[in-house]
Amino acid sequence: MPPRDSQRDQAELVILSLLEDGSRYGYAISKEVASRSDGMLRMTPGVLYPLLKALEADGLISSTWEEVKADDADPDDAGRKRKWYRLSAKGRKRLAQRVAAHRAWRAVIDAFIGERPEKEGAS
Amino acid sequence: MPPRDSQRDQAELVILSLLEDGSRYGYAISKEVASRSDGMLRMTPGVLYPLLKALEADGLISSTWEEVKADDADPDDAGRKRKWYRLSAKGRKRLAQRVAAHRAWRAVIDAFIGERPEKEGAS
């Protein structure tokens, strides 16, 4: 019953975190995850798109198709369609929960490996 | 190819950490993990024993059967046999690797969720 720290949960945490920072489309997420983690995390299509779908089904994110306009920042991709995802209010709450869970989890593991827990300041 | 942060890896990290602190037998490990994590981590038999077996097969830990003596600290269990596990030199190395991997992983996740990374001091 207690929540396990599944890869799924970690992936969810990362995606919701990115979207809190601003809306993104799928491919951008996969690229940003890879670059910001220096290749340690990978969001391959087989993982990313099913997850985005599930997150949307849960109402944590919403999506809209957008046509890239020629006068946009990136004129190269004029005409191409992208599916933009944005965080919902529910998703924001879930993110807060996931972050709290991650912190609790981290504290437990750190205690086991004898890591100094660094004082956990108030919110 | 880059290592994923599987539950298996986390379980391994926890067990090796416990054994670095001193030899233990299986059941004690499961109880200690539960109590020290306040129930967040669970080492059920279906997880623990296969894992211990695998760790021993890898030479990371070694084991010996010990008969509980009546003059031991816990006289209630006189006659009962326990399988004591201790960390090997190889296991100690692996533990160091796992700890390093955990720290790296944690730093990546923390960066995503905008956690202040707390300066990573030298060893």
Add this chain to the structure above:
DNA sequence: GACAGATATATCGTGACGCGATATATTGTC
């Protein structure tokens, strides 16, 4: 205009593995 490669979204099959259920044995207690 044909081909390669990057961009972009999406699904499907399966192989691995987490772990609940189960088995066995001993000791203690009611």
Add this chain to the structure above:
DNA sequence: GACAATATATCGCGTCACGATATATCTGTC
């Protein structure tokens, strides 16, 4: 004798991560 706790161990099955694959558009180049 029945039940609970201690203690180790295995097996099977359901789930899930993710590689492989498919589709489509744009750019560059020969």
